Amino acid sequence: MIHDTPLDRILIRSAGTLLALLWIVPLAYAVWAAIHPPAFEARFDLTAPLTLANFTSAWDQAPFARYFLNTILLVAIILGTQLVLCTLAAFAFARLEFPGKSLLFALILMQMLVMPDILLVENYRTMRSLGLVDTILAIGLPYFASGFAIFLLRQTFMTIPKELDEAARIEGCSLLGVLWRVYVPLGKPAMLAFGLVSVSHHWNNFLWPLIITNSVETRPLTVGLSIFATTDSGTSWAVINAATLMTSAPLLLGFFLFQRQFVQSFMRAGIK
């Protein structure tokens, strides 16, 4: 090697281009169908008229505005609670010594393998006994204490030099003061990374919300979309594709604007 010869370069770039095109085709096809009249959904004619009618008709046929609101509320509630609860817990694991530390930490790690997504039947029973079935709160509750967030923040907090919090203690900071003034500001990049992952995870989550919700007032976008797309009311593919793109649009837009942060967040979140 291991320097690319011109031929290597051509081969690598054409292979990459080919694979990249192949990868984007399904999405491009959906976009094509969504921005053209239904008559053109399977006819490739570059002169076909462009239209936004599919989007407006999807918007009118189902309460997407409400679904958007529900999803935004949901991801905001989940992320807010996660950040508070998990910062507190991560701080305890990173800086304090106490009996039961390794056992409790093992319980945290366990949640990363057996996620609440799998314990559907029991969690449904719990929600029913709490009287919370069909509420936005119930969709979020199982995810509030994220073992993954605690783990990620603990790793970050452990890299912060102890001298900093000793200095803050001498200045008269309480334990929570140290957390708030030293650890939270320095942990912000990790929190941002976790935030992006959490928001996209819960924006996309489907199975648990499907089970626990059964009304327009609580359903998030994913569940609303699945109901909209499977009603056999003869909704055209063009409209379904428009609805599909619409529900993914905020995330896609965010991704295109902050591509680097997204990729780095997902990576950081993965490498534990």
Place this chain on the structure above:
Amino acid sequence: MIKREWIYAWALLLPAFVFLITFTHLPAVQTLLNSFWTTPKGRRASVFTGLGNYEQMLTDPIFIKAMVNSAIYAAITIPASIVLALVMALLVHRSFRGVGLMRMSFFTPTVLPLIAVANIWLFFYAPGFGLIDQIRLFFGLPSANYAGQPDTALYSVAIVAIWKEAGFFMIFFLAALQTVPQTLREAAAIEGCSRWTFFRRVTLPLIMPTTLFVSVNAVINAFRLVDHVFVMTKGGPDNASMLLLYYIYETGFRFWDTAYAAALTVVLIAILGVVGIGQFFIADKRVHYK
């Protein structure tokens, strides 16, 4: 003597653990216990049945079908998405014009909701006007309903998972490739080592920890990601694309056989547990760490 520090620590942990225990550990234990009982029906209360639910599985053709399907699904999606991810990473691990667009094309499916992805692919597969069928018709082949035929339903669902995951795994390989030292490349060049030998003898061993990490994720996802099945096939036709988690959903929430669903969940947790323990041991022995 209880120290002040202990009290602080426990107080800081308490809120998180209330939620953690209530929605993860207790339900997991409860699931195991319930799997030894029968589902209460009408006025008939739940009775202890020991391993009854597990015995039922052995003679339940849908369960066996779901397990076989899950195994096939895992056997396809795991290696395919990992190999593709590595290929993608090798292709875009350099800088030239357009490489950013390539990475974006590979990574975009990761950001999309799986349920939206399912709609997009369902349209892609649709008989008559889906792109695949249009290509078939162009070559004079008969129309085919990939997601709706028993012999192809499972594979069409698997392809969607590969499409969604490969780009996600790619970013880990990209990060790992950055860590292969430049000096090794130079040494290999002086030794006149071929590209393939370098990849096999140097790159591959060095990125082994990443491969292991990605594999564990791929295995977990193979059993956890079933959203697209809801839109594309509903486990059908004739259970052809029935997967374990989808079967748990059907048993628990369509037939309300909660005890049997609990036993099925135990099977799923056991599979994930084996993966976790396996990761722990393999990570210690077989993998080359720097």
